[in-house]
Amino acid sequence: MDARHDRSDFSNAKFDSGWSLRFSAEPAMHKPERAKLFSYHHRALILEEGDKASSVFEVLEGGVILFKLLPDGRRQIIEVLGVGDVFGLSATDVSDVAAEALTQVRVAVYDKRVIDSDAALRDRLFARLRQQMCALHDHALLLGRKSAQERVATFIMRLVPDRGGFACAGPKPGEGATRVDLAMTRQEIADYLGLTIETVSRAFSALRRTGIIAYDKQDAVAIGDVCRLCRLTGSH
Amino acid sequence: MDARHDRSDFSNAKFDSGWSLRFSAEPAMHKPERAKLFSYHHRALILEEGDKASSVFEVLEGGVILFKLLPDGRRQIIEVLGVGDVFGLSATDVSDVAAEALTQVRVAVYDKRVIDSDAALRDRLFARLRQQMCALHDHALLLGRKSAQERVATFIMRLVPDRGGFACAGPKPGEGATRVDLAMTRQEIADYLGLTIETVSRAFSALRRTGIIAYDKQDAVAIGDVCRLCRLTGSH
DNA sequence: CGCGGACTTGATCTGTCTCAAGTGCCGTGG
DNA sequence: CCACGGCACTTGAGACAGATCAAGTCCGCG
Numbered sequence: 001m002d003a004r005h006d007r008s009d010f011s012n013a014k015f016d017s018g019w020s021l022r023f024s025a026e027p028a029m030h031k032p033e034r035a036k037l038f039s040y041h042h043r044a045l046i047l048e049e050g051d052k053a054s055s056v057f058e059v060l061e062g063g064v065i066l067f068k069l070l071p072d073g074r075r076q077i078i079e080v081l082g083v084g085d086v087f088g089l090s091a092t093d094v095s096d097v098a099a100e101a102l103t104q105v106r107v108a109v110y111d112k113r114v115i116d117s118d119a120a121l122r123d124r125l126f127a128r129l130r131q132q133m134c135a136l137h138d139h140a141l142l143l144g145r146k147s148a149q150e151r152v153a154t155f156i157m158r159l160v161p162d163r164g165g166f167a168c169a170g171p172k173p174g175e176g177a178t179r180v181d182l183a184m185t186r187q188e189i190a191d192y193l194g195l196t197i198e199t200v201s202r203a204f205s206a207l208r209r210t211g212i213i214a215y216d217k218q219d220a221v222a223i224g225d226v227c228r229l230c231r232l233t234g235s236h
Numbered sequence: 237m238d239a240r241h242d243r244s245d246f247s248n249a250k251f252d253s254g255w256s257l258r259f260s261a262e263p264a265m266h267k268p269e270r271a272k273l274f275s276y277h278h279r280a281l282i283l284e285e286g287d288k289a290s291s292v293f294e295v296l297e298g299g300v301i302l303f304k305l306l307p308d309g310r311r312q313i314i315e316v317l318g319v320g321d322v323f324g325l326s327a328t329d330v331s332d333v334a335a336e337a338l339t340q341v342r343v344a345v346y347d348k349r350v351i352d353s354d355a356a357l358r359d360r361l362f363a364r365l366r367q368q369m370c371a372l373h374d375h376a377l378l379l380g381r382k383s384a385q386e387r388v389a390t391f392i393m394r395l396v397p398d399r400g401g402f403a404c405a406g407p408k409p410g411e412g413a414t415r416v417d418l419a420m421t422r423q424e425i426a427d428y429l430g431l432t433i434e435t436v437s438r439a440f441s442a443l444r445r446t447g448i449i450a451y452d453k454q455d456a457v458a459i460g461d462v463c464r465l466c467r468l469t470g471s472h
Numbered sequence: 473c474g475c476g477g478a479c480t481t482g483a484t485c486t487g488t489c490t491c492a493a494g495t496g497c498c499g500t501g502g
Numbered sequence: 503c504c505a506c507g508g509c510a511c512t513t514g515a516g517a518c519a520g521a522t523c524a525a526g527t528c529c530g531c532g
Contacts, residue, residue, distance in 0.1 A: 019327070068377045070470055076380040078373045091255070091367035092402070096374075129365070131327035136372045137314045138332075141304045143379035144312040144430030148488065186511060194380030196489055201512055218511065234306055384520065422479060435520055437480055454479065475532085485522070495512070502505080 019135050020161050021082040023103055023183060025061040032060065032108035034118075040101040047088065047099040055109045056125060057088040062105035063183055066097040067191065077192035079132065079139075080184070086128050102183055143194045150234035151193040152203035156180065156213065156221060157233055164230045171226060178226055182219040207232075255371050256397050257318040259339055259419060261297040268296065268344035270354075276337040283324065283335040291345050292361060293324040298341030299419055302333040303427065313428035315368065315375075316420070322364050338419055379430045386470035387429040388439035392416065392449065392457060393469055400466045407462060414462055418455040443468075 037060075040046055047053055049068065064081040078097055081087060088109075090096045115122050142151055157164040159180040182189070186204075190197045207213045212229050214222045223229055230236055273296075276282055283289055285304065300317040314333055317323060324345075326332045351358050378387055393400040395416040418425070422440075426433045443449045448465050450458045459465055466472055 066373070068373060070377070070381060071472065072470075074381040074470075076377040078376045089366050089369075091363070091370045094402075096370045126362070127327070129369075130325050133325075133365075133369065133372070134327045134332045136369070136376065137302070137304065140314045140372065140375060140379060141306070141312040143376060144427075145306060145310040191380075197511080198490080198513085199488060201510095202488095205512070234308075234310075236307065432521055433479080434481085434522080438520090441480070473532100475530105477530095478528085480525100480527070482525080483523085485520105486518105487521090488517105488519085490517070491515090493512100493514080495510105497510085498508090500506085500508105502503100 019131060019138075019165070020158050020163075021063070021080060022084075022161070023061075023063045023082050023181075025083060025106075032058070032110075034114045035108040035110050038107050038109060040105045040107070042101060042104055044101045044105075045098065046101060046105075046107070047095050047097075049095060049098045051095045052093060053088045053090065053095040054093040055088055055111055056086055056115060057099070058108045058110065058125065058128075059083055059085050059087075060106040060108055063102035064105060064107075065100050065102050065184075065188065065192075067100070068097055075191045076194065077188060079135065080192060081132075084128055085132060086125050089129075102188075146234050148193075148195055148199045148203050149206065149232060151195065152189075152200060152207070153229055153232035154235065155189060155193060156182075156207075156223065157226075157230055160223065160226055163226050164233070164236070168230075177214070177222040177224050179220065179222050182221060184219070186218070255367060255374070255401070256394050256399075257299070257316060258320075258397070259297075259299045259318050259417075261319060261342075268294070268346075270350045271344040271346050274343050274345060276341045276343070278337060278340055280337045280341075281334065282337060282341075282343070283331050283333075285331060285334045287331045288329060289324045289326065289331040290329040291324055291347055292322055292351060293335070294344045294346065294361065294364075295319055295321050295323075296342040296344055299338035300341060300343075301336050301338050301420075301424065301428075303336070304333055311427045312430065313424060315371065316428060317368075320364055321368060322361050325365075338424075382470050384429075384431055384435050384439050385442065385468060387431065388425075388436060388443070389465055389468035390471065391425060391429060392418075392443075392459065393462075393466055396459065396462060399462050400469065400472070404466075413450070413458040413460050415456065415458050418457060420455070422454070 046057070046064065059081050061083060064085070064087065065077050066079040066081065066087055067075055067077045069075050079087070080102070087097075087099055088095060110121070110125075115125065142154055146154065159182065160178055162169050184192070186197045186200050190200045193200065204213070204218075207229075208215065212224065212232070214224065271294075282293070282300065295317050297319060300321070300323065301313050302315045302317065302323055303311055303313045305311050315323070316338070323333075323335055324331060346357070351361065378390055382390065395418065396414055398405045420428070422433045422436050426436045429436065440449070440454075443465075444451065447460065448468070450460065
């Protein structure tokens with residue numbers, strides 16, 4: 001292991017923002033006003049790298065992945081977005097990433113002028129952007145410094161609401177196994193975590209073998225002891 | 237190599253935003269109004285993970301690195317910031333990253349209320365944030381999918397102004413070797429690129445051996461043929 | 473001149489990738 | 503109802519890029 005900076009008293013546990021993903025529509029979702037609404041089906045391409053995109057997209061329901069391709073076909077999934085997340089704003093008026101629907105998806109598209117004229121909307125989108133920025137920071141740490149096992153453990157933890165982060169609630173007394181829906185294929189998980197599909201598969205198998213997770217359908221995972229999984233993320 | 241998605245006709249060259257870094261003060265820098273000004277010397281810690289930070293920091297002169305630590309001491313440098321870049325805004329009012337001065341640095345710190353009341357300032361900071369978001373996207377691709385050699389080549393290219401990106405000017409006729417100042421130690425480069433110091437050193441040595449770069453002092457690099465280096469980044 | 477810190481280089485180790493078979497499941501058609 | 507094909511996933515064996523361990527070298531500074 002390289003890059004050890006001695007801070008043995010230090011843990012970033014309490015600073016981990018503990019963001020997590022939700023694909024189901026928010027019950028009391030902000031009503032989108034002055035926005036165009038679009039729907040996309042599972043796996044539909046919403047935006048390509050280089051598409052003109054000066055508007056802001058907000059996910060109302062479902063999941064979206066943002067990815068980039070290298071000329072030789074290598075793919076990196078940059079962000080996995082859930083309800084409330086935003087995309088489409090790049091430095092230029094051309095998108096720097098491609099966007100694909102992970103599930104059936106509903107999005108609101110706001111014109112630049114609408115955003116300029118609506119302070120509340122702007123604040124909401126901006127707050128979310130800051131949240132996504134933190135997620136990108138976390139993910140850079142994962143991609144640059146975590147082992148395959150730690151990456152997969154971190155990935156699963158991100159799907160558990162209210163756990164593993166900054167304000168982790170701890171296990172609710174008498175709570176059974178937590179169930180999470182991966183909503184991504186092994187290939188997509190691999191492209192997100194900077195691994196190969198085989199390495200991801202082996203990491204899942206290893207977690208299952210040690211009894212930390214269980215699953216029959218491979219995308220519906222039951223976590224017996226969330227804290228035990230959390231300890232494998234490398235962050236705590 | 238995994239994750240090949242056949243798009244043989246595709247190149248992301250034209251979408252690469254080609255952001256680059258500048259550490260010297262902008263000649264016609266926006267005059268910071270209603271902001272507190274601070275200076276930090278080389279290697280000074282500006283912000284720690286977990287520090288209260290609800291204000292926005294803007295780099296006026298010099299370079300800043302943002303990084304995260306894992307409890308066992310592994311470090312990942314998340315962003316390398318130059319003049320005009322911003323930091324300090326996280327999802328909560330607590331910083332999710334630490335910030336350190338890479339050089340002698342001058343920063344402006346804006347209070348939240350000042351930003352709310354000044355549309356021009358807000359637009360400027362927001363535009364820069366979008367730019368940094370694109371840089372984070374690019375960097376995720378680098379960390380997740382590029383080889384050591386490609387990472388180092390990409391790193392050096394980012395220090396070359398106006399080249400390798402979206403709107404690459406191409407070589408100026410009659411232009412000699414381009415000189416860039418790395419401004420970072422090998423350890424910092426390694427922590428930024430998700431590699432070890434030895435691997436970074438070997439990559440630099442290999443580039444020198446093949447004549448693509450030259451250097452005496454190890455942080456002052458001369459690039460004979462920028463296009464040749466650019467072809468090693470994996471992006472083009 | 474001698475020391476320390478940053479870098480380089482070599483030798484070896486190892487985690488992840490690559491290549492190659494599987495296995496399981498689900499939908500289709502006989 | 504079952505055979506079939508296709509796709510996603512799993513598993514194993516071996517290769518290899520990059521990490522680790524261990525000397526060096528270079529250079530600035532007291």
